Each structure stands twice: as C-alpha cells, then as structure tokens.
Amino acid sequence: MARDFLLEIGVEELPARFIAPSLEQMRELAGKALRDSRIAYKEIKTYGTPRRIAILITGVAESQEPLIQEVKGPAVKVAFNAAGEPTRAARGFAKSQGVQVEDLVRKSVGPVEYVFAIKKEEGGETYAVLTAIALNLIEGLHFPKPMRWGDLEIRFARPIRWLLCLYGKDVVKFEFAGLQSDRYTMGHRFLSHGKVALADAGSYSRVLEEVFVIAGINERKEKIRSQIEQVATEKGGRPETNEDLLDEVTNLVEYPTALCGSFDERYLEMPEEVLVTPMREHQRYFPVRGSDNRLLPLFVAVSNGGTSNVDIVRAGNEKVLRARLSDAAFFWQEDLKAPLEDKVDGLKKVIFQESLGTIYEKVQRITSLADYICGRLGATPQERSDLIRAARLAKADLLTNMVYEFPELQGIMGREYARRFNEPEGVALAIYEHYLPRFAGDDLPETLPGKVLSIADKMDTLAGCFGIGIQPTGSQDPYALRRQALGVCNIILDAGLTLSLTEMIEHAYKSYLDRVKMKLGVDRVTTELGEFFRQRLRVLFIERGLPYDTVDAVLAPGYDDFYDTWLRGRALHQFRSEPAFDALLTAFTRAFNLSKNTESDRVDPVLFETEVEKDLYAAFNKVSKAAGDSLKARDYSMAFSLIAGLQKPVDRFFEDVMVMVEDRRVRDNRLALLKNIADFIGKVADLSKLVVQNK
The missing domain is CATH 3.30.70 (Alpha-Beta Plaits)
Incomplete structure (x- = not known):
C-alpha cells in the first residue's frame, strides 16, 4: 500500500x-x-x-520498482552456430551476466541481430x-x-x-x-x-x-486577501493590494488577522507617495482608497495572531505610523523653505562614483548629452527648454530631507517640489520620468523631455562605467548596468525614436575627458558597450515575439538604430509566412554561397558574355532602386517583396551561366554581380542565419 x-x-x-x-x-x-x-x-x-x-x-x-537492465552481447551469428547451438561466446556472455544461456533474448540493432541478457533486480x-x-x-x-x-x-x-x-x-x-x-x-x-x-x-x-498555523502559502495568502478587503470595506474604502506586498506579508505570518487603523487627516495634504511609501515599504501596511480613488486616512495591517488583542495591536501600529508620518511632515515643510535650484550647487559635494566625479559633474554631462539627443529628435523649443531645465534640477532632490530619509522617493519628490515652486509641468514630469524604468515591467517615460533625460542619464552611467573598466560579470552588477541598458532599449523601442547608439556612446564618453582619466579608449568602449546592448536587444526582441534566428538575422547587418532594427525584424518575421519568402531566400542563398569569399564588388557590364548576365544585372539595378526607396521609407515589407522578384533572373543565371570559368576577369565580374545582390539583401537581414524548416 x-x-x-x-x-x-x-x-x-x-x-x-x-x-x-x-x-x-x-x-x-x-x-x-x-x-x-x-x-x-x-x-x-x-x-x-x-x-x-x-x-x-x-x-x-x-x-521500489524493479530495476530491469538489458545488456547487449555478441551478434547472433557469433553466439550460435549453424545448428542453432550456443557457442563458447554465448555461454561466456551468459555466465558473465549471471543468466542461463537459454534465457538470452535476440534483438535487432539496425541491420544486425544481437543477443541480450535481461537482468532484473527486485526493489527494496x-x-x-x-x-x-x-x-x-x-x-x-x-x-x-x-x-x-x-x-x-x-x-x-x-x-x-x-x-x-x-x-x-x-x-x-x-x-x-x-x-x-x-x-x-x-x-x-x-x-x-x-x-x-x-x-x-x-x-x-x-x-x-x-494550533493556529496555516501552513499552506496559497491558503494563507487568500485568507489575508479576503480579510484586508473585508476590514477596508467595513470602513467605506478599498485596500490597495499590491501583489508583491501581499506575497511578503503572507510569508511574515503564520496565523493572519487583518485590522484597520487610522492616522490624522492633516497628513493627506502631503503628496500621496509620501504617505504610501512608509506604509507599504517600511511598515508593510496596505493603504486604503475611497470611491474616488483618493487616499483615506486609513491603513490595513496584518498581525501574526488572533483577535483577542486586536485593539492593542491596532494602537501599536497607529503609533508607529504616526511617528513616521510626523517625521515626513517635518521633512516636507523643511524642504519647502528653499527651491530645488538652491540645492544644485550642493551636488558638488556628493560623489557619483569615486572614479567618475560628483553628481554635479554628472548633471553637467547629462545636460549636454540630453541637448544633443533632443536636437537629433527635432524637439520643439518648449520641449528643449523643459529638458534643459529638468536636466539641471534632476538630481537636486537628493539633497532634500525627504529623499535622505526615504531614498525610494527620489524623482518623485523632485517632481513635487518642482510643482510647488512653479516650475513648468514639463520640467516636473521630466525630473520624475528620468528615473524610469526603475525595474522590469515598470512604467516608461511618457513625455519627450522625460524620455531624452532618462536616456541621457543612463548612457552617461554606462559610458563612464565601461570607460573605467567596470562591467557586469556573471551575476555581479553592482551599478545595475544591465537594467539601465534595458531601460534605454525599451524607451527607444516603445517611442519609436531614431537615434544612433554609436553617436550617443561617443558623445557621452567625450563628456568625461576633461575631468576623468579613462582606462579604455573610446573605440574599445564603443565596441564593448555596443556588444552589451546587442545582448540586451536580442533578449528583448525574442521576448516581444520574434524567433531567435530572425533576431540574429536582423542584428547581423547592424543595430546602431534600435528602432530600425526592430522594424526590420518585425517585417522579416511577417514575410517569412508568405509564399514569396522562399523566393527571397533562394535568391539570397545562391548568390551568397558562391560570392561570400569575393572581395571586389565592382561590376563591368562590358565583360558580360551572355544575355542572361545582362538581364540579371538590369533586374538587380531596377530592384535595388525600387527597394532602396522602400528602405529609405522603412517600408521593409515592400522591400522584401521587391527583392524576392530577383529569384527568376538569379535561377536563370545559375542554369545558363558557368560562373567559375577560366577567364579570371569574366569569373570575377560574375562573382561581383552576385556579391552585389547578396550584399544588398544583407543590408536588411543576413538570411544565412535563418533556420529553414522542412515543409
């Protein structure tokens, strides 16, 4: 049993x-x-x-279940003679395996039949x-x-x-x-x-x-969820049930009892985040909202015990939160005595990284890089004005009392203080958004100044760290460089921005040269940081639904423009399901395989000896012009369709023309023509990296 x-x-x-x-x-x-x-x-x-x-x-x-082993012995023709009697080889094999000769089993392995000893070991x-x-x-x-x-x-x-x-x-x-x-x-x-x-x-x-222990995690979690909803509803509100917080609270208690506490309404005058952060991040409380989605002066806590002393537990939780909110209110009032502008000079005493200087110097660098990126994107005068101002104030809230006490509020408090001191709303939002995304799945910046400032801040950190030889290794990434690179990729892809990775790296790198001694030169930093971004893009593209070989194909020609690379990948993925794809792949493969070792791409029409060569050359010129216009317009689906039209002239070329003739000039000219075709297609994607599925 x-x-x-x-x-x-x-x-x-x-x-x-x-x-x-x-x-x-x-x-x-x-x-x-x-x-x-x-x-x-x-x-x-x-x-x-x-x-x-x-x-x-x-x-x-x-x-235990019995252990059955099959041990292969000699071939049947060796194990038995012509009369079917076991030979010395069969008897020796049976003895070595501890079985009788008559118990040997015959089985075919490919074209040869062998004898097998079946050994069974009873389980204990x-x-x-x-x-x-x-x-x-x-x-x-x-x-x-x-x-x-x-x-x-x-x-x-x-x-x-x-x-x-x-x-x-x-x-x-x-x-x-x-x-x-x-x-x-x-x-x-x-x-x-x-x-x-x-x-x-x-x-x-x-x-x-x-004995008052709910051992199952899921059972305990659902009990907590039900309880916090019930106690909040009884007070006329609804709990803000953050799933991460719910998981953490579930594993902090064995026998949960939810209770609803309150705090002074005057604290609601502060920004919501100032209240929510100490409740959620420090005390593990659930904030409570009203029907209008505004915070109520209530919270839900989960105690590890029964209901007998719930009033005492509630009073204790209220006392702790009251102290935290009182401190926050004091910090809030103190910080409002001076605008963010007055704190900027103080950043000269705050170290960004010991080898990369101060936060003030970082502000100067990201202001320059952000202005450069802004110019590339054709921002309006108002957007540029908001961006430059936001760049100057972006790190000022690091010197506020509130952020010193609650570091997770950086950016959030910068936004709120900027609003209180009548900075333009675009400036306030960009100060907050430049920290986004803070983690996987986080919101992305929505305003152009916020997007640009976020990219500039992250690129400055990446270029500086790579320049002084700090790179993630294995599981070690103390400066969160992977997260910052992913943030840059996601912002660019989500917004469809046209930016050059190489130009951003070079601009960011050169901004350090006046004050920082770099260990690596700009060329090496560009190469290594470029590869770092390639790895992030590959993962992102696959997560967004592109097959791995499609991703490799579109990354191969280059990925300096992230969004352009994404458009090429998406178009290739869609085109692979169309009948014309086979034609495109055939044309590329035949041209690529024969010309991949050819160095010269210079074609001389005078050396053509057949009409087929002339026809292919004419067809290529026609297609390359039309497809070239599509490439400039980023209409890659149309470009793929046009290039697929080369299949028939390419097929006729290989059927009627001997490429590898003895005349070197004629041979090289034909190879150059094929190289032109392969290189033109390769500008969009290296189709040799695609894995062809059998149909």
Missing part, C-alpha cells in the same frame, strides 16, 4: 524572501530523489511559514531509503545568506529547532544539526504551547491549523 511522506524543518523566523525559493528547491530535489530511487508517488505538496518549511509527498509506494523497501532522501533534502537547500549557530559546522538559513519526518504513521529516524527526527511539530509561537504530536503524515495541515 502507498503511504504519505512528510518532512518538516522547524527553524527560527525565516526572512520572507527565503521561503518560496526554498520550497521550490525542495520540490525539485524530492522529485529527482524519488525518480532516481525508483519510488512511485502521487503528488508533491509544499508548505512554508516563517518558522517552518515542509514537504508532503502523497501516495509514496512502499517498495521504501522506508529503508527515506532516511537518505530526507537528509539530502535538508543538505541540498541553498540560501542567499546561510548562517552557522552554536559550535556546529552546518550552515542553514536560520538555526534549526526541530525535525519532523513521518512515513505514514512511522517516524523516519535520522540525526541532523544535533537533532533527532521525530513526530512532533510546534504550533504558533504565542497562541499554542508545547510540542504537538502527529499521528500520521496526512494529518499535517489539519493539526497545524488546530
């Missing part, structure tokens, strides 16, 4: 971010261990709270191997910051306090970290007392709930 297997590791309170990854590791490790041990099971379930990580495997077979009892599996599950877990405790050499996320391991009703015995496994668990730290015995593995979640 099958039984359930349970392993629970009881620990001191785990960081919330450790729990979900550790459970996923346990699931993978357990599945592999059971498969390797030939033990059948039904389902793997995981449970996690701040004080425990556990795995329950249902329907675990009581014995599952219980006998569960000890090793349990230990491997514990030892196989990895954490971002493991720790040691006592005089033990063992490392784990937090000190282990108990081990529960059951197979059905039986305890699976083992020792780890000085602890013996048993059938006892622990309930809620404050709502239950002493050890709790489990009669069998299957009763795990039910028994824990009786």
